[in-house]
Amino acid sequence: MELYTYFRSSSAYRVRIALNLKGIGYEARFVHLQRGEQRLPEHLSLNPQGLVPVLLDNGNVLTQSLAIIEYLEEAYPKPPLLPTQKFGRARVRALAQAIACEIHPLNNLRVLNYLGSALGHEEAERLAWYRHWIREGFEALEKMLQSPATATFCHGESPTLADVCLAPQVYNALRFHCDLSPYPTVRRIYEKCMTLQPFRSASPETQPDAEPVKG
Numbered sequence: 001m002e003l004y005t006y007f008r009s010s011s012a013y014r015v016r017i018a019l020n021l022k023g024i025g026y027e028a029r030f031v032h033l034q035r036g037e038q039r040l041p042e043h044l045s046l047n048p049q050g051l052v053p054v055l056l057d058n059g060n061v062l063t064q065s066l067a068i069i070e071y072l073e074e075a076y077p078k079p080p081l082l083p084t085q086k087f088g089r090a091r092v093r094a095l096a097q098a099i100a101c102e103i104h105p106l107n108n109l110r111v112l113n114y115l116g117s118a119l120g121h122e123e124a125e126r127l128a129w130y131r132h133w134i135r136e137g138f139e140a141l142e143k144m145l146q147s148p149a150t151a152t153f154c155h156g157e158s159p160t161l162a163d164v165c166l167a168p169q170v171y172n173a174l175r176f177h178c179d180l181s182p183y184p185t186v187r188r189i190y191e192k193c194m195t196l197q198p199f200r201s202a203s204p205e206t207q208p209d210a211e212p213v214k215g
Contacts, residue, residue, distance in 0.1 A: 001026040004046065004054035006033045007207035010104055011065040012053040013168035016207075018069045020198030021159060022076050026055075030209040033109055066100055069161060081161045092155050095144060095162035099169050103137035107172070127176065134173045138183045141166075145185040154189055159196070167193045171203065 003019070003026045005012040019026055031037045031052050038050045046054045047063045055062040057075070062068045073081050082089045105111070107130050115121045115129060149155050154162035170190040173180060180187050193199045204210055 002029055002056040003027070004029045004031050004043070004052050004056075005207070005209075006031050006038075006052050007204040007210040008109075009033065009052050010108070010168040010172055011051070011100075013171070013202060013204065014065045014100070014164050015053045015055065015068050016202035017164045017167060017199055018072055018081060018161075020202050021079065021081065021164070022072060024072070024076055028208065032209070066096065066161075066165075069164065073161075079158070081159070081164065083155060083160065088149065088155060091147075091149060092160045092162045095141070095154050096165040098137070098141055098144065099162075099165040103133060103141075103169055106133040130176050131178050134176070134178045138173070138180070138186055142183045142186055145189070150185065150189075152189075152192060159193065159199075163189065163193050166190060167199055 001019075001024065003012070003015060005016065005028055007030075031043055033052070037043060038047075038052060043054075044050055046056075046061055049063065051063070053063075053065055053068060055068045055071075057071075062071055069081065082092055112126050112130065115126050116123070121129070145154060151157050153159050154166060166186065167190055170180070170186060194203075200206065
């Protein structure tokens with residue numbers, strides 16, 4: 001199994017966590033997004049979107065982090081990342097999608113770069129943009145987590161797809177110095193996740209392609 005990844009990519013971070021939780025070994029193939037390696041022909045032949053992650057498993061090419069994790073859940077079902085009950089599965093997917101489909105796309109590298117290079121926004125303005133969408137997204141997420149189904153983790157007593165998405169988003173929010181004090185449940189779950197080795201060993205600073213964080 002091969003994973004095309006970039007250390008700071010939240011989407012690749014999710015897949016690294018999922019692989020670690022399931023105990024699946026893989027070979028990392030590094031794609032440096034800041035250098036534009038995702039737009040090279042060899043990468044576009046795997047993913048025409050020019051994105052990471054890409055997972056290769058037995059000759060099958062898989063893209064999009066949530067689709068990859070759902071594939072892993074079906075192909076390697078233990079330990080499960082989705083509850084057994086239908087409502088629980090739907091709730092976990094809703095939490096995951098609230099992060100991966102609503103918060104993250106507005107703040108990913110492509111968007112932030114476009115705000116600067118094409119639209120001429122200064123760094124302070126791009127940071128204000130980032131923090132606005134984190135604030136709006138996390139306010140909703142905090143309320144979604146005010147449920148009896150939330151326990152040690154987003155849903156129950158073991159990590160699920162929701163936690164796999166939550167941890168990278170909180171990590172990035174902290175990197176951009178967002179104020180997370182209004183979101184105690186989000187912070188508590190993140191801190192619990194980061195006590196687990198599968199989460200820690202997937203974190204950006206531990207990756208072989210990691211570079212020093214500036215600022």
